[in-house]
Amino acid sequence: MISTAGVRRNRYLRFDEENPLYGYLYLIPFLIFFGTFVVYPIFRGLQVSFTNWDIVNPPQFVGLANYQRLLFDDTLFVTCLKNTVYYVFMYVPLGILVPMLLAELLFEPIRGRMLFQSSFALPIMVSVSATALIWSWFLNPTFGLLNLYMGKVGLPGQNWLSEPQNAMKAIVLTSLWWSAGWN
Known part of the structure; x- marks a missing residue:
């Protein structure tokens, strides 16, 4: 005998509009763009600000010397x-x-x-x-x-x-x- 009871699937595993996580798919392109063009440059700029780097030679870590020169000199x-x-x-x-x-x-x-x-x-x-x-x-x-x-x-x-x-x-x-x- 074959059971006619339907298999109940988890609602999070479905890929349709009724899935509560479906809306987050629309955020993925924004998050990629935001991370690439906002978050990464901020942290990279912060990292570079602690170095002495003239682009030709490798960066040398100088700590807070750049900030000291900026604020006090x-x-x-x-x-x-x-x-x-x-x-x-x-x-x-x-x-x-x-x-x-x-x-x-x-x-x-x-x-x-x-x-x-x-x-x-x-x-x-x-x-x-x-x-x-x-x-x-x-x-x-x-x-x-x-x-x-x-x-x-x-x-x-x-x-x-x-x-x-x-x-x-x-x-x-x-x-x-x-x-x-x-x-």
Whole structure:
């Protein structure tokens, strides 16, 4: 006599949509790509950072000497780090506050609201290189609009792009204008 009872297979051994592991098959290409182009270069770069290697000769292990030279001997790195910290502490709070205030004005029933809405969207439509050209004109010490308006209210004109303390403010201002429509 032949049994008609079906053989019950383990649901993890089936290769169909009802298998709970089926969705992980879609992750395999991503994991291969991510491992090859993100994880491996990070660990390889970390490994190379502990060596003295000029590509022609074999690498020599130097330990933390590269990091010591970078952090304590290289004044340019320290200056870049200070500039980055200054930019972050200036841009992040203003990058949140300014777009929120502009968004409040965006829907207020004010005269010229459509013009204001269009100008609010303008930075989104302008490329980064065009933004740089526009702001280099605004910030020009001789005939720039910013110095012109500062002079009209009695403030002295600034050398915006030549002096380091003013240049960082100009970069933050330009970044705020360019990102105001996105935030």
